[in-house]
Amino acid sequence: MGSKHSKGTTSTSDPVPFKSFRVPFVDLEEATNNFDDKFFIGEGGFGKVYRGVLCDGTKVALKRRKIESSQGIEEFQTEIEMLSQLRHPNLVSLIGYCDENNELILIYDYMENGNLSSHLYGSDLPSMSWEQRLEICIGAARGLHYLHTSGIIQCDVKSANILLDENFVAKVADFGLSKTTHGSVVSTDVKGSFGYLDPEYFRSLQLTEKSDVYSFGVVLCEVLCAKPAIVAALLREQVNLAEWAMNWQKKGQLEQIIDPNLFGETAMKCLAYPGVDRPSMGEVLWNLEYALHLQEPVIQENSTIPIDELSLQINDFSHVDTSSNAAQIGTLNS
Numbered sequence: 001m002g003s004k005h006s007k008g009t010t011s012t013s014d015p016v017p018f019k020s021f022r023v024p025f026v027d028l029e030e031a032t033n034n035f036d037d038k039f040f041i042g043e044g045g046f047g048k049v050y051r052g053v054l055c056d057g058t059k060v061a062l063k064r065r066k067i068e069s070s071q072g073i074e075e076f077q078t079e080i081e082m083l084s085q086l087r088h089p090n091l092v093s094l095i096g097y098c099d100e101n102n103e104l105i106l107i108y109d110y111m112e113n114g115n116l117s118s119h120l121y122g123s124d125l126p127s128m129s130w131e132q133r134l135e136i137c138i139g140a141a142r143g144l145h146y147l148h149t150s151g152i153i154q155c156d157v158k159s160a161n162i163l164l165d166e167n168f169v170a171k172v173a174d175f176g177l178s179k180t181t182h183g184s185v186v187s188t189d190v191k192g193s194f195g196y197l198d199p200e201y202f203r204s205l206q207l208t209e210k211s212d213v214y215s216f217g218v219v220l221c222e223v224l225c226a227k228p229a230i231v232a233a234l235l236r237e238q239v240n241l242a243e244w245a246m247n248w249q250k251k252g253q254l255e256q257i258i259d260p261n262l263f264g265e266t267a268m269k270c271l272a273y274p275g276v277d278r279p280s281m282g283e284v285l286w287n288l289e290y291a292l293h294l295q296e297p298v299i300q301e302n303s304t305i306p307i308d309e310l311s312l313q314i315n316d317f318s319h320v321d322t323s324s325n326a327a328q329i330g331t332l333n334s
């Protein structure tokens with residue numbers, strides 16, 4: 001949950017009506033040995049995240065708002081409102097929250113294997129098999145499909161917000177920017193993360209479920225190419241992975257960067273412009289499940305080939321027209 005998007009107020013009094021989820025601060029101090037650095041997992045826009053163990057033995061992750069920050073209250077409330085109503089095996093579970101004094105802390109089920117992006121690039125973690133990747137994408141698609149059929153747009157779909165439990169089951173996380181729309185088009189300020197933002201939403205400020213589909217298409221590209229959504233390529237401007245992959249597709253050479261037997265076409269359909277040409281999340285899910293079904297014999301044959309070998313050939317970004325992305329990034333930063 002990133003405070004970069006927050007428009008919250010500064011009052012901390014009774015921020016949410018779900019008192020049954022409330023956990024005393026002293027219990028959280030105990031769970032983390034007083035927020036000891038040894039328990040620190042990472043940091044996002046909202047604040048630091050710690051692992052901990054509650055007195056009943058439940059392993060948890062605690063997201064603690066930066067004390068100096070006056071932002072994040074609106075996202076804190078949205079997160080609690082959304083997650084206290086939603087339950088699905090592919091959504092992260094909110095166990096409770098703490099809003100004592102100046103503290104705002106969200107308490108989640110602890111996800112043993114962290115987030116999807118750290119398994120794709122930028123870490124020493126072992127490469128995941130194709131089958132595992134596809135199953136993770138299917139899990140995340142199920143979570144998003146459930147959200148969309150519940151009338152909710154997640155609004156910040158990215159690989160860092162797909163968490164993995166001890167069995168590598170995908171759980172969609174971070175609902176601070178989510179919107180309840182019940183299928184209608186909503187006018188709103190642009191929110192989301194660089195590299196994942198639907199260009200149509202960016203231009204029109206009209207939010208629909210297809211914006212999540214676009215962002216999920218970028219996640220599929222990351223999974224297929226083992227590259228981050230924004231790639232700093234040699235001396236050039238930052239390169240947007242989605243546009244780079246679509247350029248290869250336009251040239252009819254998608255197989256140059258990804259194995260055509262996998263789910264490249266599904267990823268490309270998610271990135272279609274205009275948004276009405278994109279599939280629904282249910283169709284994406286069906287396509288991925290079908291890809292898994294088709295892949296089973298192929299996966300068995302290739303199961304020892306790490307993705308890095310496939311992505312070795314995709315380091316040439318010289319064909320990308322970065323002008324429109326650079327414009328988008330520039331505008332977002334301003």
Ligand SMILES: Nc1ncnc2c1ncn2[C@@H]1O[C@H](COP(=O)(O)OP(=O)(O)OP(=O)(O)O)[C@@H](O)[C@H]1O
Pocket residue numbers: 001002003041042043044045046047048049061063092108109110111112114115160161163173174
């Ligand atoms: N329930 C959880 N279990 C385990 N690790 C978690 C959990 N929730 C978050 N993390 C980890 O904590 C770190 C910070 O996450 P956080 O969601 O605050 O920020 P982010 O998604 O990295 O960035 P942003 O604030 O821009 O969305 C990440 O490494 C994330 O994987």
